[in-house]
Amino acid sequence: MKHLGKKGVLLVNLGTPDSPSRGAVYRYLKQFLLDPRVIDYPWLPRNLLVRGIIAPFRSGSSAKLYKQLWTEEGSPLKVYGERVAAGVQELLGEEYVVELAMRYQSPSMPDAIDRLLAQKVSEIIVFPMFPQYASATTGSVHDEVMRVFREKDTIPNIRMINSYYDYPAMIDIFADNARQFDLDSYDHILFSYHGLPQRQLRKADDFNHCLQSENCCQRISATNQFCYSAQCHATTRAIAGALQLTPERYTTTFQSRLGPEAWAQPYTSATLEELAKNGAKRILVFSPAFVADCLETIIEIGTEYQEEFEELGGEKVDLVPSLNDDPRWIRIVADLVMEQSGVGTSMG
Numbered sequence: 001m002k003h004l005g006k007k008g009v010l011l012v013n014l015g016t017p018d019s020p021s022r023g024a025v026y027r028y029l030k031q032f033l034l035d036p037r038v039i040d041y042p043w044l045p046r047n048l049l050v051r052g053i054i055a056p057f058r059s060g061s062s063a064k065l066y067k068q069l070w071t072e073e074g075s076p077l078k079v080y081g082e083r084v085a086a087g088v089q090e091l092l093g094e095e096y097v098v099e100l101a102m103r104y105q106s107p108s109m110p111d112a113i114d115r116l117l118a119q120k121v122s123e124i125i126v127f128p129m130f131p132q133y134a135s136a137t138t139g140s141v142h143d144e145v146m147r148v149f150r151e152k153d154t155i156p157n158i159r160m161i162n163s164y165y166d167y168p169a170m171i172d173i174f175a176d177n178a179r180q181f182d183l184d185s186y187d188h189i190l191f192s193y194h195g196l197p198q199r200q201l202r203k204a205d206d207f208n209h210c211l212q213s214e215n216c217c218q219r220i221s222a223t224n225q226f227c228y229s230a231q232c233h234a235t236t237r238a239i240a241g242a243l244q245l246t247p248e249r250y251t252t253t254f255q256s257r258l259g260p261e262a263w264a265q266p267y268t269s270a271t272l273e274e275l276a277k278n279g280a281k282r283i284l285v286f287s288p289a290f291v292a293d294c295l296e297t298i299i300e301i302g303t304e305y306q307e308e309f310e311e312l313g314g315e316k317v318d319l320v321p322s323l324n325d326d327p328r329w330i331r332i333v334a335d336l337v338m339e340q341s342g343v344g345t346s347m348g
């Protein structure tokens with residue numbers, strides 16, 4: 001089919017509060033955690049838990065952390081997202097219209113989609129800003145796109161990107177960012193991904209492979225290609241390979257647990273504790289589930305894990321910077337968009 005008009009690009013990250021105030025954090029947590037793909041309990045327990053316990057009790061402590069994170073321009077997750085969107089627009093030129101949206105809070109997905117439609121786009125390429133697929137993130141973005149269009153009579157061509165966990169040019173940026181550190185000076189290297197409840201890993205597993213044996217997620221195949229944990233391990237292997245790290249030098253771990261359920265393991269905090277017990281002093285941490293530094297990297301790894309590690313006798317937890325607004329990352333997003341819309345890429 002001939003494409004008349006421009007192509008729309010919708011870059012979507014998770015979302016962040018509109019301000020670091022307790023009220024804004026409460027609204028953010030409520031919208032985020034009421035998403036049935038995030039806290040995937042039936043409606044009544046989810047609403048009781050989120051409205052009655054998590055949002056009211058967590059909003060105060062989270063707001064304090066967001067205040068530490070906040071910059072003059074705002075929340076880093078959104079600031080980097082805006083810069084990436086502007087950069088991708090510049091690279092793709094007039095043939096495309098690029099909009100940034102956040103799955104929760106602002107800019108909202110329905111508003112961003114309406115702005116694209118107002119430009120009479122013939123197709124929309126949806127680019128979730130999560131290298132690894134999870135139902136709670138990419139799945140939710142796709143779900144929201146479908147929900148928005150369910151209310152519209154005309155649905156343009158829509159292409160949805162699923163994951164890009166081992167995209168070589170992206171792996172090269174993470175590896176390159178680590179080269180600013182003296183790798184040999186670290187006792188151990190962690191690849192710390194955002195966690196996910198084990199129950200959600202099992203639920204997303206149509207072939208009964210996940211968490212069946214100790215290393216079932218450490219190989220990726222047709223059977224587990226959409227497993228979040230398997231994709232995280234694949235990202236680790238790719239970065240470690242690029243840096244020629246031998247397997248005993250690094251561990252894949254999972255951070256940012258919420259609630260009493262078991263989450264993907266090993267936990268970053270427990271691994272740090274174990275490392276400290278064994279005399280480790282210096283740890284380097286990658287966090288490649290995030291394409292931008294945010295609360296979970298700057299505060300959780302950079303401040304909280306640093307403090308915990310010191311209390312346990314360790315010395316330094318260094319964080320490898322994320323992709324942020326690196327021009328090479330902006331180029332990758334543009335290339336992946338062009339690949340989806342059937343246009344050749346600069347990567348050859």
Ligand SMILES: C=CC1=C(C)c2cc3[nH]c(cc4nc(cc5[nH]c(cc1n2)c(C)c5CCC(=O)O)C(CCC(=O)O)=C4C)c(C)c3C=C
Pocket residue numbers: 014015016017029037038039058062075077130134136137194195196197200256258289290293294295296
């Ligand atoms: C990168 C992928 C992410 C997955 C997978 C994910 C799952 C997930 N997260 C929560 C609960 C919280 N996450 C929070 C913040 C947050 N999470 C991600 C990414 C993933 N989450 C991002 C990018 C951020 C935003 C950070 C920012 O800078 O604003 C929070 C809020 C912060 C806090 O109060 O700690 C919560 C809560 C669950 C329950 C979940 C899977 C089920």
Ligand SMILES: [Fe+2]
Pocket residue numbers: 194256
């Ligand atoms: Fe999260």
Ligand SMILES: [Fe+2]
Pocket residue numbers: 201209210211216217224227228229230
């Ligand atoms: Fe798995």
